[in-house]
Amino acid sequence: MAVTALGSTEVVRPSVRRRRLEDERWLALVLLMPTAILLGLFIAYPFFEGVMLSLSSARVGDPGEFVWFKNFVKLWHDSIFWTAVWNTFWYTAVTTVFKLGLGLWLALLLNRHFRGKAIVRAFVLLPFIIPTVLSTFAWKWMFDPTFSVINWSLFKLGLISARINWLGDADLAMTSIMIVNIWRGVPFFAISLLAGLQTISPELNEAAAIDGARPWNRFWYVTWPLLLPVTMVVMLFSVIQTFADFQLVYVMTGGGPANATHLFATYAYQIGIVSGLLSEGAAVSLAMFPFLFVIVVAQLLYIRRVEVR
Amino acid sequence: MAEVTLHKLNKKFDTTHVVKDVDLQIRDKEFMVFVGPSGCGKTTTLRMIAGLEAITTGEIRIGNTVVNEVPPMDRDIAMVFQNYALYPHMSVASNMAFGLKMRKFEKSEIEQRIKRAAAILGIEQLLHRKPRQLSGGQRQRVALGRAIVRDPAVFLFDEPLSNLDAKLRVQMRVELKKLHERLAVTSVYVTHDQVEAMTLGDRVVVMKDGVVQQVGEPLELYNTPANRFVAGFIGSPAMNFAEVTLAENGGHPVAEAPGLRIALPDALAARARAKVGRKATLGIRPEDIHLAGAADAADHCFEANVEVVEQLGSEILLDTRVGPATVVASVDPMVKVRTHDKLKLALNPARLHLFDAETEAAI
Numbered sequence: 112m113a114v115t116a117l118g119s120t121e122v123v124r125p126s127v128r129r130r131r132l133e134d135e136r137w138l139a140l141v142l143l144m145p146t147a148i149l150l151g152l153f154i155a156y157p158f159f160e161g162v163m164l165s166l167s168s169a170r171v172g173d174p175g176e177f178v179w180f181k182n183f184v185k186l187w188h189d190s191i192f193w194t195a196v197w198n199t200f201w202y203t204a205v206t207t208v209f210k211l212g213l214g215l216w217l218a219l220l221l222n223r224h225f226r227g228k229a230i231v232r233a234f235v236l237l238p239f240i241i242p243t244v245l246s247t248f249a250w251k252w253m254f255d256p257t258f259s260v261i262n263w264s265l266f267k268l269g270l271i272s273a274r275i276n277w278l279g280d281a282d283l284a285m286t287s288i289m290i291v292n293i294w295r296g297v298p299f300f301a302i303s304l305l306a307g308l309q310t311i312s313p314e315l316n317e318a319a320a321i322d323g324a325r326p327w328n329r330f331w332y333v334t335w336p337l338l339l340p341v342t343m344v345v346m347l348f349s350v351i352q353t354f355a356d357f358q359l360v361y362v363m364t365g366g367g368p369a370n371a372t373h374l375f376a377t378y379a380y381q382i383g384i385v386s387g388l389l390s391e392g393a394a395v396s397l398a399m400f401p402f403l404f405v406i407v408v409a410q411l412l413y414i415r416r417v418e419v420r
Numbered sequence: 421m422a423e424v425t426l427h428k429l430n431k432k433f434d435t436t437h438v439v440k441d442v443d444l445q446i447r448d449k450e451f452m453v454f455v456g457p458s459g460c461g462k463t464t465t466l467r468m469i470a471g472l473e474a475i476t477t478g479e480i481r482i483g484n485t486v487v488n489e490v491p492p493m494d495r496d497i498a499m500v501f502q503n504y505a506l507y508p509h510m511s512v513a514s515n516m517a518f519g520l521k522m523r524k525f526e527k528s529e530i531e532q533r534i535k536r537a538a539a540i541l542g543i544e545q546l547l548h549r550k551p552r553q554l555s556g557g558q559r560q561r562v563a564l565g566r567a568i569v570r571d572p573a574v575f576l577f578d579e580p581l582s583n584l585d586a587k588l589r590v591q592m593r594v595e596l597k598k599l600h601e602r603l604a605v606t607s608v609y610v611t612h613d614q615v616e617a618m619t620l621g622d623r624v625v626v627m628k629d630g631v632v633q634q635v636g637e638p639l640e641l642y643n644t645p646a647n648r649f650v651a652g653f654i655g656s657p658a659m660n661f662a663e664v665t666l667a668e669n670g671g672h673p674v675a676e677a678p679g680l681r682i683a684l685p686d687a688l689a690a691r692a693r694a695k696v697g698r699k700a701t702l703g704i705r706p707e708d709i710h711l712a713g714a715a716d717a718a719d720h721c722f723e724a725n726v727e728v729v730e731q732l733g734s735e736i737l738l739d740t741r742v743g744p745a746t747v748v749a750s751v752d753p754m755v756k757v758r759t760h761d762k763l764k765l766a767l768n769p770a771r772l773h774l775f776d777a778e779t780e781a782a783i
Contacts, residue, residue, distance in 0.1 A: 314505035317472050322519035322566075323493040332518070336509045 164393040171387035182394035192395065195373040198285065199399075202374060203353045206292045210349060211342070213293065214300020219330075221301065222308045232305070239298035247362040250291045254278050254363075281371035284364050288372055292359055300345055307341030308334070343414045347407065354403055375399040422483035422496070422573040422606055423448050424469060429478035431464050431630075438464050440630040442478070446608060451600050453609045453621035456653070461630035462610045463578055469608060470499050470576050482574060493522075498567035499576040502583065504559045506551040512562050513547040519570045530569075537568040540599070557588045564596075568603070577609040581616065593619055614654050618642070626650045648701055648780040651773055657706050657737060659773070660747045664702045666695050674719070675702045675774070679743025683719035685769040691783050692774060700783065703773035706737065709749035709765050716766035724749070726761045740765070 131137045165182055168175035186192045221232055238246065253260050254277035265271045278284045311334060319329045357376035360366060366373040366381055373381065375395060383392015424446040431439035439461040446452045454462035467473040469480055471492035480487050487495050498519070506515050513534055520530045538544045541561045551559055560580060567575055580596075581589045597620055600607055611617055617624045618638040626633040626641065626649070634646040638654075645651035651659050664675035664682075673689040673696060675682045682702065684692055692700070712721045724740035724747060731753075738749045738757060742765075749765055757763070774783040 312503065312505065314501050314503055315507060317470075317492075318499070318501060318505040318507075318566075319518070319522075320472070321470060321492045321497060321499050322570075323522035324518070325493075325522075328522060333507060 161393050161397060164390055165397045167390045169390045171389060175390060178390075182391050183398070185391065186394055186398060191370045191373065192378065192398075194370060195375055195378040195395075196398075196402075198372060199354060199374045200402075202285070202289060202292070202356070203350055206289050206296060206353055207346065207349055209289075209293045210296040210300050211346065213297045214345075215304055215342075217297065217301035218304035218308055219334075221305050232302070235301055236298045238295050239302075243295065243358050244362055246295065247291060247359050250287075250294075251278070251363050254287050278364055279368055281368060284368060284372050288360055288363050291363065292353065292356065295359070296349060296353070299349065303345045304338065304341060307338045310341075311337050340414065340417050343410060343417060347410045347414070350406060350410070351403065354406070355399065423481075424452075424574060424606060424608065425479075425481040426465070426469075427479040427481070429465065429468065429480065430476045431461070431468060431473065432476045438630050439468070439476075442630075442632055444625060444632065444635065446606060449604045449606055451607045451609065451620060451622045453611060453617040453624045454627060455611055455614055455617035455624055456627035456633075458612055459629075460627040462612075462625075462627050465627075466576055466578055466608060466610045469574075470497055471495050496573040497576055498570045498572040498574075499578065500560075500563045500567050500580045502579040504551070504563040504583075506559060506562055506566075508551050511548050511550060512543065512554070512565075515551070515562055516565045516569050519566065533569040533571075534565075537565045540568065540602070541565050556584050557592065560584060560592060564599070568599075573606065575605050575607040577607065579611055580609075582611070582613070589616075596620060615656065618654065624654075626653060628653075644782070645773065646782055648703070648775040648782075651703050651775070651782075655705055657748050657750070659703045659705045660709075660745075661775075662702045662742075662745050662747075663777070664700055666692055666698055666700050668696050675700065677702070677743060677745065680722050680745075681719065682722075682767070682772070683717070683769070684774070685772060688772060688774055688783070695776075695783065699777035701775040701777055701780070703775060704767050704771065706748040706750040707735075708768040708771035709747070709751075710768075711751055711755060712764040712766035717769075720769050721764055721766045724763050724765045726757055726759055726763060729757055729759055738763075 132141070166177060166179060168178045168181070217235060221228070221235065225231075252258065256262060256274045256276045256279065259274075259277065261277070262271070262274050265275070275283065277287045315333050315337070316329055319333045324332060355376055356374055357380065360372055360374055360377045361380070364372045366377045370378075375398070379392045379395035379399075381392075382388050382395055386392075424444075426442050426444040426446075429439055429442040429444075430437070438459075442461075442465060444452075454465060456462050464473055468475050469482075471487065471490065475488050482495055482497070507518065510518065516534045516537060517530050520533060525533075534547070535544075538547060541564055543558065543561050543565060546554060546558060546562070551562065554562065560583075563580070577596075581592050584592060593616060600620075609616075609620060611620075618641075621638055623635060623637055624641055625635050628649050634641060634650045636644075641650060641654045645654060648661070652661065662675075662677050662680065664677045664680070667674055667676050669681070669683070673684045673692045675684060675692075722742055724738075724742050726738050726740050727746075728737075728739035730737035730739070734753060735750045736753050736755060736757065738751060740747050740749060740763070747765070751757070775781065776783055
């Protein structure tokens with residue numbers, strides 16, 4: 112019966128297009144197409160244009176010509192550029208360490224049971240929710256040498272006798288910016304790490320407690336290794352964002368005093384948009400790329416290693 | 421080796437009183453099982469012994485030391501958790517070594533102990549694996565191994581077999597029993613499964629709503645339950661209960677219900693005489709009911725309509741209707757019975773139980 116039935120069904124053959132789609136390779140291609148077009152249009156093409164721009168001598172009102180690596184050679188001899196490079200690394204490194212440390216500490220505290228836990232957790236997120244430009248303006252006023260609430264407090268406490276010019280001194284300005292970045296970034300670390308902590312079964316800590324591990328050992332041998340994959344992903348996001356930070360420096364100091372607090376992004380803006388040297392600005396932006404690329408690849412490789420364990 | 425003593429132990433979470441005045445003496449080397457429905461306070465009691473839960477009032481002693489304020493790590497206990505609680509990022513060997521490492525044992529000593537425990541549990545070939553590469557039963561063994569290597573004064577088990585499938589559970593139950601015989605360490609074991617309680621326990625504590633209902637050896641609980649709850653909880657299939665009125669028939673106490681009049685045996689009759697005219701609950705286990713024969717006295721027999729026949733091979737369970745009540749009887753597997761048959765069943769009067777209708781305590 113079955114054999115005869117099979118034999119009689121040969122008539123309708125699917126169309127060519129139909130058969131193509133039955134092939135997984137063709138189907139995959141078709142399904143990937145929308146994404147590929149979007150990525151190409153909005154990421155690959157602008158990136159390519161950026162590269163081309165950085166290799167030209169374009170400025171506002173002048174399309175310029177192809178000049179090979181002239182802009183990069185110029186940057187190589189630009190001391191402000193090297194300050195910006197150093198600043199960016201220093202800024203990213205210091206703030207990430209503090210954000211991780213404080214965020215982890217906060218996450219561990221918030222992971223405990225206490226009254227009003229939900230409200231505190233919501234409040235912790237506030238610095239992250241307020242638009243950066245607004246909160247940074249508030250900080251700028253707080254750091255103002257004359258009207259500053261910080262100076263006022265220190266003065267009243269008898270800790271200082273003269274005004275501190277927070278944003279007028281090169282080192283202090285950098286420190287001030289870092290403080291604001293840490294203030295803004297800690298909630299992201301705290302909440303993400305808290306989410307990570309909550310996936311760790313409390314039984315593991317109980318088992319470790321019975322096994323004789325003191326609180327520090329319980330953290331070091333149980334909690335920290337299990338939290339590591341989440342920590343690495345959070346760090347990755349944070350490093351990328353901090354490395355390419357713009358608005359905070361732009362609002363607080365505009366790169367000053369005397370170009371002392373420029374980061375890659377603000378310096379690129381300064382040259383490319385403010386000074387109108389589009390091609391040189393593009394070169395500064397693009398110079399960020401290899402550094403960021405190395406950092407991201409290293410971190411992704413490490414994350415993969417951690418997750419395989 | 422140690423005794424564990426609970427004295428007037430209480431635990432309250434905010435307003436809920438989950439453990440109420442528990443008094444218990446767990447003897448040295450004894451295997452004590454806490455059993456009861458979920459929410460009865462058995463796990464909370466275990467966690468208080470472990471030191472994972474603060475004691476509201478009362479006292480716990482391990483050996484001669486009051487441990488109320490002693491942290492878990494200094495109580496000389498080891499615990500096996502329901503979900504195993506193996507450290508997922510450590511190998512089996514590291515999992516077992518962790519407790520010893522924290523206690524600063526020599527490396528050679530740690531290796532030796534792991535080797536010995538692994539041999540006892542048959543997990544030598546798994547030592548380098550990670551927990552996620554193990555089956556449920558293997559994880560359970562590793563959790564046991566982690567407890568064994570520590571060589572503690574008391575083992576605590578929190579429903580350790582409940583995540584295993586039925587067949588494996590039976591197998592691990594036997595192994596646990598053997599393990600206890602071999603190691604002879606005081607053990608406290610929490611379960612909701614009365615079969616586990618009966619087979620594993622030297623003694624069993626039955627709890628309900630935070631209160632200890634009865635403490636005794638398994639057969640003691642089975643033969644002389646202290647109240648209706650214990651009678652219904654211990655034994656499978658569960659004991660039959662019938663609401664009866666105690667009356668007298670020709671000077672002899674009888675239990676009466678619609679469609680039923682059972683003469684009470686002498687021992688029970690003596691105790692029931694004072695309560696004649698009152699309501700009570702009559703209990704009889706399915707295995708103490710059989711098809712009536714010539715040897716059965718008429719006042720221990722009753723008529724029953726068969727509603728369901730459950731063939732179990734070794735026995736037949738009959739779900740029958742007697743007046744308004746349902747009665748389950750376990751009868752000889754050779755008997756031919758069909759649904760809707762009318763039968764005459766007889767009960768073994770010596771195995772009757774009688775409970776006060778109000779207090780539910782055994783009469």
